[in-house]
Amino acid sequence: MTLKSKLPGVGTTIFSQMSQLATEQQAINLSQGFPDFAANPRLVSALAEYSAQGLNQYAPMPGIAALREQIAVLVQRCYGRAVCQAEEITVTSGATEALFVAISATVNPGDEVIIFDPAYDSYAPAIQLNGGSAVHIALNAPDYRVNWQQVAAAITPRTKLIVVNSPHNPTGMVFSQADWLALQQLVSAHNLYCISDEVYEHMVFDGAVQLSANNFAELAARSFIVSSFGKTFHVTGWKLGYCVAPAALTAEFRKIHQYVTFSSFTPAQYAIADMLKQHSEQVRSLAAFYQQKRDNFATLLANSRFKLLPCQGTYFQLADYSAISELDDVAFCRWLTIEHKVAAIPLSVFYQTPPQSRIIRFCFAKQHSTLQAAAEALCQL
Numbered sequence: 001m002t003l004k005s006k007l008p009g010v011g012t013t014i015f016s017q018m019s020q021l022a023t024e025q026q027a028i029n030l031s032q033g034f035p036d037f038a039a040n041p042r043l044v045s046a047l048a049e050y051s052a053q054g055l056n057q058y059a060p061m062p063g064i065a066a067l068r069e070q071i072a073v074l075v076q077r078c079y080g081r082a083v084c085q086a087e088e089i090t091v092t093s094g095a096t097e098a099l100f101v102a103i104s105a106t107v108n109p110g111d112e113v114i115i116f117d118p119a120y121d122s123y124a125p126a127i128q129l130n131g132g133s134a135v136h137i138a139l140n141a142p143d144y145r146v147n148w149q150q151v152a153a154a155i156t157p158r159t160k161l162i163v164v165n166s167p168h169n170p171t172g173m174v175f176s177q178a179d180w181l182a183l184q185q186l187v188s189a190h191n192l193y194c195i196s197d198e199v200y201e202h203m204v205f206d207g208a209v210q211l212s213a214n215n216f217a218e219l220a221a222r223s224f225i226v227s228s229f230g231k232t233f234h235v236t237g238w239k240l241g242y243c244v245a246p247a248a249l250t251a252e253f254r255k256i257h258q259y260v261t262f263s264s265f266t267p268a269q270y271a272i273a274d275m276l277k278q279h280s281e282q283v284r285s286l287a288a289f290y291q292q293k294r295d296n297f298a299t300l301l302a303n304s305r306f307k308l309l310p311c312q313g314t315y316f317q318l319a320d321y322s323a324i325s326e327l328d329d330v331a332f333c334r335w336l337t338i339e340h341k342v343a344a345i346p347l348s349v350f351y352q353t354p355p356q357s358r359i360i361r362f363c364f365a366k367q368h369s370t371l372q373a374a375a376e377a378l379c380q381l
């Protein structure tokens with residue numbers, strides 16, 4: 001018997017491949033995007049305490065009310081938008097689940113969805129599984145800005161949805177006010193939906209104002225806005241995220257969420273609700289925390305032959321290695337891991353049609369000692 005694959009073009013993700021190679025080679029892993037430092041001890045003990053108290057059974061399908069209330073407070077504080085915790089917020093098993101559910105709620109067979117390459121790897125397969133087709137628009141080095149005229153030209157009568165991601169993984173590009181307004185204009189004028197993947201929302205650097213689809217009322221009225229506590233609280237393994245969307249969209253979202261997972265990790269919801277309520281300074285200080293890591297990493301690499309690209313947000317740093325090697329980026333990353341014991345991610349894997357560039361992505365969500373050891377190896381090249 002052979003099962004007809006629904007995703008024939010998909011194999012093991014590059015993130016799993018590079019992390020596995022990094023482990024085999026005992027290399028410093030700057031490939032996959034996760035911190036190598038501990039979460040706030042208060043958060044970790046709150047999880048243990050809630051579990052010890054017996055809060056280990058199914059949470060309510062949309063998430064516990066205490067957490068949804070704190071998400072509403074956060075959205076109000078960061079973006080000045082009032083959202084109803086009962087009808088407009090759903091807690092999910094990571095942003096990954098929220099993205100999958102939002103795409104499933106919107107995309108019907110034959111629909112087109114605009115996504116921007118380099119794109120986070122879960123968007124296109126989710127679109128394909130729902131019978132839609134991804135229309136890829138390439139963003140280019142060095143600043144990876146969106147050309148909104150090109151986006152307007154790509155819209156057809158079959159276009160249903162635009163997926164955006166700001167701050168952007170892997171490039172570190174952050175939408176300006178003008179970008180958000182252009183997106184809002186297109187989405188309204190063409191009667192589209194938007195999924196705004198904002199998992200790095202609290203990591204915007206150099207004093208820039210952190211903007212969100214939540215700031216733009218017409219856009220927010222047509223958007224599923226997705227975020228991740230894994231990124232914000234250094235607990236990617238807890239897989240806890242959420243989706244903010246108007247009541248009518250949330251109703252459809254929840255119909256699917258309840259059959260994908262029903263509800264998410266209960267004690268973690270209580271622990272995160274406490275953190276948001278009692279220690280919201282952790283969210284406020286995140287941008288400065290990661291900006292310092294970005295700057296330290298850049299200083300450590302100042303004498304290397306890597307050319308660092310601009311990084312306005314996220315915890316990723318792109319680097320051009322054309323002064324070091326003529327290998328393509330996949331081969332270069334393998335070579336770097338095996339021969340020099342530092343793992344990174346090739347940029348080409350985020351593109352449908354990769355550009356002819358020699359650029360790789362490093363994750364700087366690492367302890368200073370990790371970044372220092374990696375930089376020592378990288379400066380020898």
Ligand SMILES: Cc1ncc(COP(=O)(O)O)c(C=O)c1O
Nearest residue numbers: 094095096120169199228230241
């Ligand atoms: C752009 C983007 N969206 C979504 C996710 C998934 O987030 P989560 O770990 O909460 O599922 C990631 C994780 O790397 C990401 O980089």
